[in-house]
Amino acid sequence: MSAETAIKKVTEIPAGEVARVREWIDTEEYREKNFARQGLVINPAHGCQPLGAQLAAYGFEETLPFVHGSQGCASYYRSTFNRHFREPAPAVSDAMTEDGAVFGGQNNLHEGLENAFALYKPKMMAVFTSCMPEVIGDDLTSFIRNAKLKELIPQDFPVPYANTPSFNGTHIHGYDAMLKSILEYLSEGTKVEGKCSGKLNLIPGFDANTGNYREYKRMLEAFDAPYTILADISETFDSPLDGTYRPYPGGTPLAEAAEVLNAKAIVSVQKYATANTVKWLGEASDKPMEVMPMPMGIAKTDAFLLKVSELTGKPVPESLKKERGRAVDAMTDAHQYLHGKKFAVFGDPDYLLGIVSFLLEMGAKPYHVLCSRATKKFEKDMKALLETSPYGKGCNVWVNRDLWHMRSLLVTDPVDAMIGDTHGKFAARDAKIPLIRIGFPIIDRVNLHRIPVIGYLGAINMLTSIANKFLDIVDETCEDRFFEMMR
Numbered sequence: 017m018s019a020e021t022a023i024k025k026v027t028e029i030p031a032g033e034v035a036r037v038r039e040w041i042d043t044e045e046y047r048e049k050n051f052a053r054q055g056l057v058i059n060p061a062h063g064c065q066p067l068g069a070q071l072a073a074y075g076f077e078e079t080l081p082f083v084h085g086s087q088g089c090a091s092y093y094r095s096t097f098n099r100h101f102r103e104p105a106p107a108v109s110d111a112m113t114e115d116g117a118v119f120g121g122q123n124n125l126h127e128g129l130e131n132a133f134a135l136y137k138p139k140m141m142a143v144f145t146s147c148m149p150e151v152i153g154d155d156l157t158s159f160i161r162n163a164k165l166k167e168l169i170p171q172d173f174p175v176p177y178a179n180t181p182s183f184n185g186t187h188i189h190g191y192d193a194m195l196k197s198i199l200e201y202l203s204e205g206t207k208v209e210g211k212c213s214g215k216l217n218l219i220p221g222f223d224a225n226t227g228n229y230r231e232y233k234r235m236l237e238a239f240d241a242p243y244t245i246l247a248d249i250s251e252t253f254d255s256p257l258d259g260t261y262r263p264y265p266g267g268t269p270l271a272e273a274a275e276v277l278n279a280k281a282i283v284s285v286q287k288y289a290t291a292n293t294v295k296w297l298g299e300a301s302d303k304p305m306e307v308m309p310m311p312m313g314i315a316k317t318d319a320f321l322l323k324v325s326e327l328t329g330k331p332v333p334e335s336l337k338k339e340r341g342r343a344v345d346a347m348t349d350a351h352q353y354l355h356g357k358k359f360a361v362f363g364d365p366d367y368l369l370g371i372v373s374f375l376l377e378m379g380a381k382p383y384h385v386l387c388s389r390a391t392k393k394f395e396k397d398m399k400a401l402l403e404t405s406p407y408g409k410g411c412n413v414w415v416n417r418d419l420w421h422m423r424s425l426l427v428t429d430p431v432d433a434m435i436g437d438t439h440g441k442f443a444a445r446d447a448k449i450p451l452i453r454i455g456f457p458i459i460d461r462v463n464l465h466r467i468p469v470i471g472y473l474g475a476i477n478m479l480t481s482i483a484n485k486f487l488d489i490v491d492e493t494c495e496d497r498f499f500e501m502m503r
């Protein structure tokens with residue numbers, strides 16, 4: 017660049033000052049200031065409510081997610097799914113702008129519903145909101161009723177909707193709100209006294225790992241137990257590439273979802289991400305209803321399978337018992353690579369409880385456990401879990417903290433590795449430790465959303481990726497004299 021075209025910086029920061037601050041942010045003094053921070057979040061470990069609502073919508077047959085609100089917000093949810101799954105993430109938005117913000121978004125919603133229905137011919141549209149219509153107080157109940165009165169969409173066309181204000185809650189709360197609304201809508205008037213569909217209804221919760229869904233199905237099929245997954249994204253985001261574009265692959269059939277209140281039993285494996293759905297189901301259904309932790313690690317998978325056995329009246333299949341034995345064998349063979357290692361873990365509450373449980377089983381220390389939006393109840397649950405093992409002693413639970421807090425923790429009170437989604441890579445790099453990618457979103461590695469982390473197979477998978485990461489580091493960094501063939 018020539019001297020004439022050089023851009024003059026607004027603020028010149030001397031190189032010495034950059035170096036000083038770089039060093040300072042690694043100190044205890046800075047950590048204290050960082051933890052005194054209020055009213056500012058830096059790199060939060062969660063997405064916004066409507067993003068979660070969109071994932072719930074994708075789990076149902078031929079359902080078009082419909083964002084009532086800003087186009088830019090809608091692009092963020094779509095691109096996040098698109099990058100995580102490396103699949104198309106079709107959704108529409110009624111693209112509210114300044115006039116919508118002033119006069120309300122009814123016109124946008126009506127035009128959007130009419131166009132989307134005509135163009136994309138879905139079987140259902142699931143409507144949820146970005147922040148803007150929530151701030152101005154748009155009334156979705158009457159807006160959608162008016163759309164039907166004006167015959168913009170047919171009277172009997174299903175349009176469940178959820179209010180998903182992102183200034184309150186995270187993607188798991190949006191997921192919960194949308195799932196509840198869809199199930200409530202579809203099951204209206206379907207409950208029949210004494211009727212039983214014979215199916216176990218399983219609610220995986222906010223889980224962006226298509227491999228986990230396949231694993232749930234494989235386990236239930238091993239029981240030969242009829243089941244329905246609510247809401248099933250395994251095909252939606254992992255459909256075969258065969259030259260034909262299908263706008264709505266997979267999803268739970270609407271007719272099956274409508275039978276939820278006549279199920280043989282209902283099981284949710286994410287207590288925090290389905291709290292309201294479960295509450296409503298508990299009131300609306302008279303069938304057995306169980307809320308369990310995600311089956312991650314041996315003990316939690318055992319509990320899940322025993323519960324399925326109890327609810328279906330079928331014994332745990334021999335094939336799964338053998339798998340358990342293989343997982344225990346793999347964990348025993350590799351325990352020395354994880355035993356005593358310290359980890360920092362961040363993510364959604366239900367995932368965190370599963371990962372921490374697995375680490376404790378391996379004799380590893382989940383030293384910093386961070387959840388960027390969580391209740392006191394979660395904090396209590398996590399502390400109680402840590403107390404069940406000697407390896408949980410001295411471990412720390414950080415709630416309502418972000419990944420900039422995590423960075424301070426890593427540089428002042430270090431660990432051997434971090435577990436979480438892609439957002440943790442900056443803190444991990446600064447702390448010079450590896451990031452084991454489990455969670456959502458993972459947008460800088462391929463195929464991890466296809467590799468299950470639940471069940472016995474999931475335990476082997478987690479163990480493999482963590483232990484091999486440590487072994488890779490040894491091979492890459494050791495002195496020549498310690499470079500061994502065998503590890």
Ligand code: SF4
Binds near residue numbers: 064065088092146147
């Ligand atoms: S937080 Fe609100 S404004 Fe931001 S992307 Fe989410 S919905 Fe849109």
